[in-house]
Amino acid sequence: MAIDVYINFNGNCREAVEFYADVFGTEKPQFMTFKDAPPNPEYPLPEEANDLIMHTRLMINGSTVMFSDVFPGSPFIQGNNISLTVVHEDQATIQSYFNKLKEGGKVGMELQETFWSKCYGSVRDQYGVEWQLSQGTGAE
Numbered sequence: 001m002a003i004d005v006y007i008n009f010n011g012n013c014r015e016a017v018e019f020y021a022d023v024f025g026t027e028k029p030q031f032m033t034f035k036d037a038p039p040n041p042e043y044p045l046p047e048e049a050n051d052l053i054m055h056t057r058l059m060i061n062g063s064t065v066m067f068s069d070v071f072p073g074s075p076f077i078q079g080n081n082i083s084l085t086v087v088h089e090d091q092a093t094i095q096s097y098f099n100k101l102k103e104g105g106k107v108g109m110e111l112q113e114t115f116w117s118k119c120y121g122s123v124r125d126q127y128g129v130e131w132q133l134s135q136g137t138g139a140e
Contacts, residue, residue: 004064006132008081013053013069020065026058034071038115048072055116083122083130091119094133101125101133 009016017029035050052069059065066085070076088094098111104126111121111133119135 002064002087004066004085004087006066006068006083006085008068008070008076008083009053010076010078010081011052011069013056013067017053017056017058017067020060021058024058024060026060029056029058031056046072083132085132085134087134087136089135091135094119094121094135097131098123098133101131 014031017031021027021029031053032055033050034045034052034054037054039045049072052072053067055066055068057064057066070081086094086097088097095111098121102123102125106124108122108124108130109120111119114120117134117136120133122130122132124130
């Protein structure tokens with residue numbers, strides 16, 4: 001099990017990822033925008049989010065690096081825009097990691113089923129490190 005890096009951008013994710021793909025000579029990235037995600041009537045998508053990048057990734061020297069734009073209205077501080085992502089097949093393991101990381105920390109999103117994972121959540125631990133935990137083989 002690897003720990004992947006997830007980097008957020010403030011509206012310029014596509015530009016940055018295309019730059020990194022060129023720098024590191026990777027395959028052309030595939031982009032998923034927020035409007036590409038299944039709609040949720042409880043949370044209508046604001047117009048300014050439509051073309052922002054929800055998810056993409058590159059393989060850089062054998063490591064998965066994932067990227068997205070922050071959702072409109074979400075805080076963005078350049079330099080604090082990196083999180084670590086743990087993807088594991090076992091839901092009980094994900095639950096255990098999450099419960100331990102949230103002690104003294106702050107939950108960003110409780111563990112729950114999403115369209116990309118049967119069990120996903122995010123938490124900032126007591127040391128200020130952002131973690132994403134996801135059951136499955138990784139976002140495709």
